[in-house]
Amino acid sequence: EKSKSSFFDKISRAVVGKSKVDDEVLDDLEEVLISSDVGVETTVKIIRRIEERVERDKYVSTSELDLILREEIAGLLSENNIEDTNGFTIPKKNVPYVIMVVGVNGVGKTTTIGKLASQFKANGLKVVLGAADTFRAAAVDQLVIWAERADVPIVKQAMGSDPASVAFDTIQSAVAQNADVVLIDTAGRLHNKVNLMNELTKIKRVMQKVIPDAPHEVLLVLDGSTGQNAFEQAKQFTQATEVTALAVTKLDGTAKGGVVIGISDQFQIPVKYIGVGEGINDLQAFNKMEFVDSFFKRNN
Amino acid sequence: MFQNLQDKLDKALHTLKGKGQITEINVAETVKEVRRALVDADVSYKVAKDFTSIVKEKALGENVITSLNPGQLMVKIVHDELAKLMGGEVAELKIDDNPTIILIAGLQGSGKTTFSGKLANFLKTKKNKKVLLVAGDVYRPAAINQLQVLGEQIGVDVYADLASKNPVEIAQAAIAQAKQNGNNVIIIDTAGRLAIDAEMMDEIRRVHQTVNPTETLFVVDSMTGQDAVNTAKSFNDVLNYNGVVLTKLDGDTRGGAALTIRTVVDKPIKFISTGEKMEALDVFYPERMADRILGMGDVVSLVERA
Ligand SMILES: Nc1nc2c(ncn2[C@@H]2O[C@H](COP(=O)(O)OP(=O)(O)OP(=O)(O)O)[C@@H](O)[C@H]2O)c(=O)[nH]1
Ligand SMILES: Nc1nc2c(ncn2[C@@H]2O[C@H](COP(=O)(O)OP(=O)(O)OP(=O)(O)O)[C@@H](O)[C@H]2O)c(=O)[nH]1
Ligand SMILES: [Mg+2]
Ligand SMILES: [Mg+2]
Numbered sequence: 001e002k003s004k005s006s007f008f009d010k011i012s013r014a015v016v017g018k019s020k021v022d023d024e025v026l027d028d029l030e031e032v033l034i035s036s037d038v039g040v041e042t043t044v045k046i047i048r049r050i051e052e053r054v055e056r057d058k059y060v061s062t063s064e065l066d067l068i069l070r071e072e073i074a075g076l077l078s079e080n081n082i083e084d085t086n087g088f089t090i091p092k093k094n095v096p097y098v099i100m101v102v103g104v105n106g107v108g109k110t111t112t113i114g115k116l117a118s119q120f121k122a123n124g125l126k127v128v129l130g131a132a133d134t135f136r137a138a139a140v141d142q143l144v145i146w147a148e149r150a151d152v153p154i155v156k157q158a159m160g161s162d163p164a165s166v167a168f169d170t171i172q173s174a175v176a177q178n179a180d181v182v183l184i185d186t187a188g189r190l191h192n193k194v195n196l197m198n199e200l201t202k203i204k205r206v207m208q209k210v211i212p213d214a215p216h217e218v219l220l221v222l223d224g225s226t227g228q229n230a231f232e233q234a235k236q237f238t239q240a241t242e243v244t245a246l247a248v249t250k251l252d253g254t255a256k257g258g259v260v261i262g263i264s265d266q267f268q269i270p271v272k273y274i275g276v277g278e279g280i281n282d283l284q285a286f287n288k289m290e291f292v293d294s295f296f297k298r299n300n
Numbered sequence: 301m302f303q304n305l306q307d308k309l310d311k312a313l314h315t316l317k318g319k320g321q322i323t324e325i326n327v328a329e330t331v332k333e334v335r336r337a338l339v340d341a342d343v344s345y346k347v348a349k350d351f352t353s354i355v356k357e358k359a360l361g362e363n364v365i366t367s368l369n370p371g372q373l374m375v376k377i378v379h380d381e382l383a384k385l386m387g388g389e390v391a392e393l394k395i396d397d398n399p400t401i402i403l404i405a406g407l408q409g410s411g412k413t414t415f416s417g418k419l420a421n422f423l424k425t426k427k428n429k430k431v432l433l434v435a436g437d438v439y440r441p442a443a444i445n446q447l448q449v450l451g452e453q454i455g456v457d458v459y460a461d462l463a464s465k466n467p468v469e470i471a472q473a474a475i476a477q478a479k480q481n482g483n484n485v486i487i488i489d490t491a492g493r494l495a496i497d498a499e500m501m502d503e504i505r506r507v508h509q510t511v512n513p514t515e516t517l518f519v520v521d522s523m524t525g526q527d528a529v530n531t532a533k534s535f536n537d538v539l540n541y542n543g544v545v546l547t548k549l550d551g552d553t554r555g556g557a558a559l560t561i562r563t564v565v566d567k568p569i570k571f572i573s574t575g576e577k578m579e580a581l582d583v584f585y586p587e588r589m590a591d592r593i594l595g596m597g598d599v600v601s602l603v604e605r606a
C-alpha cells in the first residue's frame with residue numbers, strides 16, 4: 001500500500017499543473033507495467049494512450065490521473081471483458097455443457113478443474129469430470145482426488161489410453177447421467193509440439209460425435225508467473241482449439257500476470273477466472289479493476 | 301528476431317557508418333533497442349537496465365572492425381557480455397559425499413518431481429550411483445504416486461510414508477533407510493511453494509537445516525517472466541542453493557529468466573530440462589542461452605566471420 005500511494009504521489013507531483021506527463025513519470029509507469037509482465041508493446045500502447053489523454057484534457061488532477069491510468073489499462077482488457085462476469089454461465093439445457101481445459105505443462109489445469117467442479121456443484125449443477133490426461137505420471141490419480149474432494153463423478157481409463165476415447169466416454173456418460181456440465185482435463189503440452197497440438201484437435205472432433213457443438217468452452221489456463229511466452233501459448237492453443245476463455249493461476253504469489261492484458265486485447269479472449277491458491281476454494285471470477293490495481297501494489 | 305534486432309541496431313547506428321568508432325550519440329538509441337529486446341525476452345526490467353549500461357561502457361570507443369558494421373559489432377558485444385555473465389566456472393554437481401544428499405526446491409509446477417526422476421536416472425545410468433528418491437511433497441494430490449511411477453519407470457527406489465505429514469521426519473527416516481540399504485545418493489523432492497508463503501518457506505528451511513544437503517537445487521520454469529527476480533532471491537535467502545535447474549526449454553520461450561537469476565543470485569545453472577521423458581536432461585551451455593535470449597540463431601557464425 002505504501003508503494004502504491006507513493007507511485008501515484010510521484011505521478012501527481014510530476015503532472016499537476018502541467019499539460020504533459022513528463023518523462024520521469026512515464027519511466028516510472030513503464031517500470032511498473034513491464035515489471036508486471038505487461039510487455040513492451042502493450043506498455044508502449046498504454047503510455048501512448050495516457051499521453052494522448054493528458055494532451056487532450058490539458059489539466060489533470062491527482063485523482064483524475066489515477067482514474068485515467070486504471071481506465072486505460074483496463075480498456076485494453078478486450079471488449080469481451082467490459083463487464084466482469086461471474087465466471088462461466090452454464091445454461092440449463094438437456095445436453096451437458098462441455099468445458100475442455102488446455103494449457104502448457106504445470107500451469108494448474110487439473111487444480112482449476114477441481115476448483116471449478118466444486119463451485120459448479122455448490123451452485124446446484126450436476127458435474128462430471130473426464131480424466132483425459134493419460135500421459136503424465138499419476139495424472140489420473142490426481143484428478144480422482146479432486147473428484148473426491150469436490151464430490152463429483154469421474155470417468156477414466158487406464159494410463160496410456162487414448163485421450164480422445166476418454167473424452168468420448170465421459171461425454172456419453174454425462175449425457176446418460178443427465179449431467180449439466182462436463183470438465184475435461186487434458187495433458188499439459190507445449191504449444192510448439194505439433195503432434196500434441198493435433199491431438200487436442202482430435203479430442204475436440206471426437207467429442208462432437210456425441211454432442212455436435214461440444215466443447216462449448218475451451219478454457220486456456222495460463223500460469224500467472226509466465227512472461228511473454230504466454231502470448232505464443234494463447235496464439236497456438238487458439239489456433240488448435242479455438243480458445244473461448246482464459247484462467248490465470250498462481251496470482252497468490254508475487255507474479256502479476258500482466259501478460260494477459262495484451263493477450264485479451266489482441267485475441268479478444270476474456271479472462272474468466274484467477275487462481276489464488278492450492279485450496280478448493282481458491283478460484284475467483286476475474287475482476288478487471290482489482291487486477292489492474294494489483295500492479296501498483298508492492299509485494300509483501 | 302536476430303534480423304530484427306540487427307536491423308534496428310543498423311538503423312540506430314547508421315549515422316555511424318563510415319566512421320571508425322562507436323560514439324555516445326549513436327549508442328543511446330542502440331542501447332534502448334537492446335534493452336527492449338531483453339525485456340521482450342523476459343529479462344527483469346532492472347537487470348536489463350544494468351546490463352545495457354555495462355554494454356554501453358564496453359561499446360563506447362570500440363573500434364569498428366572492417367567486416368562488421370556498427371550494428372553487428374554492437375550485437376557481438378551484447379552477445380559476448382551475455383554469455384560471459386551466464387557462464388563462469390563449470391558447475392559440476394558434487395556427488396562424492398557418501399551419502400550425497402540433494403534437496404530439490406521451487407515454485408508450484410516448475411518441474412521438480414520430473415527433474416528429481418531425471419536426475420536419479422542420470423546418476424544411476426551415467427554415474428553408477430545407487431539412488432534413493434524421497435517423496436517429500438505431502439500436500440499435492442497424488443504427488444507421492446507421481447514420484448513412485450517415475451521411480452518404477454527408471455528402476456530407482458522411492459521412499460514414501462503415506463501416513464506422515466511431516467517432510468522433516470520423512471527426510472530423516474529416508475536418510476536412515478538409505479544408510480541401511482547402501483544408497484549413496486538421496487534426492488529429496490519437495491512440494492511446490494510460493495516464496496511469500498512464510499510457513500512453507502520455514503518448512504523447507506527446516507528440512508534443509510536437518511538434512512544438511514550436499515547440493516540444493518532451485519528448479520525454475522524457463523517461461524517465467526519478471527517474477528523470476530523475486531522468487532530466485534527469496535529462495536536463495538532461505539536456502540542459499542548451490543545451483544539452478546531451468547525446465548521446459550523444449551518450448552519456444554526466450555528464457556530471459558536465466559539472465560535475471562544469474563544476475564541477482566550469482567548461482568550457476570547446473571542442468572536444463574528439455575522434455576517430459578526421463579532422458580530429457582542436458583547440461584547448460586551459456587553461449588546457446590545467450591543466443592536464445594537474444595533470439596539469434598547464428599550470431600556465432602557472424603562473429604566467426606569477423
Ligand atoms: N499457489 C498456487 N498454486 C497453484 C494454483 N493453481 C495450481 N497450483 C499448483 O500448481 C501445481 C501444478 O498444478 P496442476 O493442476 O497439477 O497443473 P496442470 O496444468 O494440471 O499440470 P500438468 O497436468 O502436469 O500439465 C500444483 O502444485 C498446484 O497445487 C494457484 O492458483 N496458486
Ligand atoms: N515439456 C516439458 N515438460 C516438463 C519438463 N519438466 C517438467 N515438465 C512437465 O511439467 C509439469 C509439471 O512437472 P512436475 O515435475 O510435476 O512439477 P513440480 O514442480 O513437481 O510440481 P508441484 O509438485 O506441483 O509443485 C508436468 O506435466 C511435467 O511433465 C520439461 O523440461 N519439458
Ligand atoms: Mg494436470
Ligand atoms: Mg512435484
